[in-house]
Amino acid sequence: MSGFxxxxxxxxxxAVRASLLLAVVAMAPPAHAITAxxxxxxxxxxxxxxxxxxxxxxxxxxxxxxxxxxxxxxxxMRRIVRDRIATGASDEAVIQSIVARYxxxxxxxxxxxxxxxxxxxxxxxxxxxxxxxxLAYFRxxxxxAATAPPLTAEEQRRLNALLDEPS
Amino acid sequence: MRLGYFTPLAVxxxxxxxxxxxxxxxxxxxxxxxxxxxxxxxxxxxxxxRELGLASADLKGGEVALVNxxxxxxxxCRIEHPLLMAxxxxxxVPVHGLAYKDRSANAAxxxxxxxxxxxxIGLDLxxxxxxxxxxxxxxxxxxxxxxxxxxxxxxxxITQRDLNETILPAIARARQR
Numbered sequence: 001m002s003g004f005x006x007x008x009x010x011x012x013x014x015a016v017r018a019s020l021l022l023a024v025v026a027m028a029p030p031a032h033a034i035t036a037x038x039x040x041x042x043x044x045x046x047x048x049x050x051x052x053x054x055x056x057x058x059x060x061x062x063x064x065x066x067x068x069x070x071x072x073x074x075x076x077m078r079r080i081v082r083d084r085i086a087t088g089a090s091d092e093a094v095i096q097s098i099v100a101r102y103x104x105x106x107x108x109x110x111x112x113x114x115x116x117x118x119x120x121x122x123x124x125x126x127x128x129x130x131x132x133x134x135l136a137y138f139r140x141x142x143x144x145a146a147t148a149p150p151l152t153a154e155e156q157r158r159l160n161a162l163l164d165e166p167s
Numbered sequence: 168m169r170l171g172y173f174t175p176l177a178v179x180x181x182x183x184x185x186x187x188x189x190x191x192x193x194x195x196x197x198x199x200x201x202x203x204x205x206x207x208x209x210x211x212x213x214x215x216x217r218e219l220g221l222a223s224a225d226l227k228g229g230e231v232a233l234v235n236x237x238x239x240x241x242x243x244c245r246i247e248h249p250l251l252m253a254x255x256x257x258x259x260v261p262v263h264g265l266a267y268k269d270r271s272a273n274a275a276x277x278x279x280x281x282x283x284x285x286x287x288i289g290l291d292l293x294x295x296x297x298x299x300x301x302x303x304x305x306x307x308x309x310x311x312x313x314x315x316x317x318x319x320x321x322x323x324x325i326t327q328r329d330l331n332e333t334i335l336p337a338i339a340r341a342r343q344r
Binding site for chain 2: 101
């Protein structure tokens with residue numbers, strides 16, 4: 001076999017291998033198909049489930065909701081929420097059952113209660129303190145300016161001279 | 168108003184203190200909502216080749232117990248495994264296992280290979296019972312008093328230090344009640 005023909009056969013072999021690989025890749029199911037959720041048949045119930053998924057924190061990824069997370073635990077929790085909704089539980093009951101297991105922490109929006117007062121009111125209190133501070137500062141400056149001693153005759157004469165000066 | 172000049176310093180000190188304390192906290196340790204609560208109601212079958220499964224009733228027999236959530240796929244479980252073996256061998260506390268999202272054969276193989284510290288093991292194939300226990304990362308361990316009330320929880324592999332500083336004292340306290 002000549003070198004030329006050998007070169008071509010290698011290229012052909014490579015092409016075959018590449019297309020085989022492509023075919024395998026194309027035939028493989030997309031990765032998410034393995035972990036895909038089974039949505040509830042009733043669209044109204046599924047919509048409620050999704051809304052709840054969005055307010056529940058995934059405990060593995062911590063700053064994602066279970067709706068956004070692809071962690072195994074998030075998937076299991078999504079399924080539990082769907083099951084509860086399918087069996088007729090109210091939104092509050094579903095949330096309550098999850099909070100009973102994982103605590104308030106599982107809620108992406110922390111509830112308003114004594115323990116979280118500082119969290120909810122802290123920013124407002126700091127803003128009010130800062131505003132009060134700024135107001136007090138300006139008021140003090142204004143009163144200082146108002147109570148400044150009047151100009152002496154000499155100062156008044158110099159001021160008038162400066163004001164009369166043609167620019 | 169000389170004092171006013173120290174305000175930024177004071178604000179800085181407060182911030183530094185608050186953030187400094189924040190740095191020492193472990194964000195992965197979420198306080199369990201189940202401390203002081205009864206264990207969830209469950210009844211799990213045993214792992215292949217074993218006879219004793221685990222159910223809530225098994226934790227209400229009057230004896231303080233350690234319930235360890237493990238899995239054959241869990242690498243960190245191997246770290247604490249020798250400690251659990253020692254606890255079990257020395258009879259410090261009955262250790263029960265919850266094979267979380269594990270296949271029966273895999274869990275059995277794991278136990279046969281590394282040793283089985285558990286008195287009873289419940290196989291939680293789909294992880295539902297685990298979620299009822301508030302499990303979110305394996306390994307996790309719970310101390311359950313004799314009436315089936317969860318009195319303490321440890322997240323992550325148990326080290327000798329965890330054992331001495333938190334787990335053994337928790338067991339002792341649970342026994343006194």
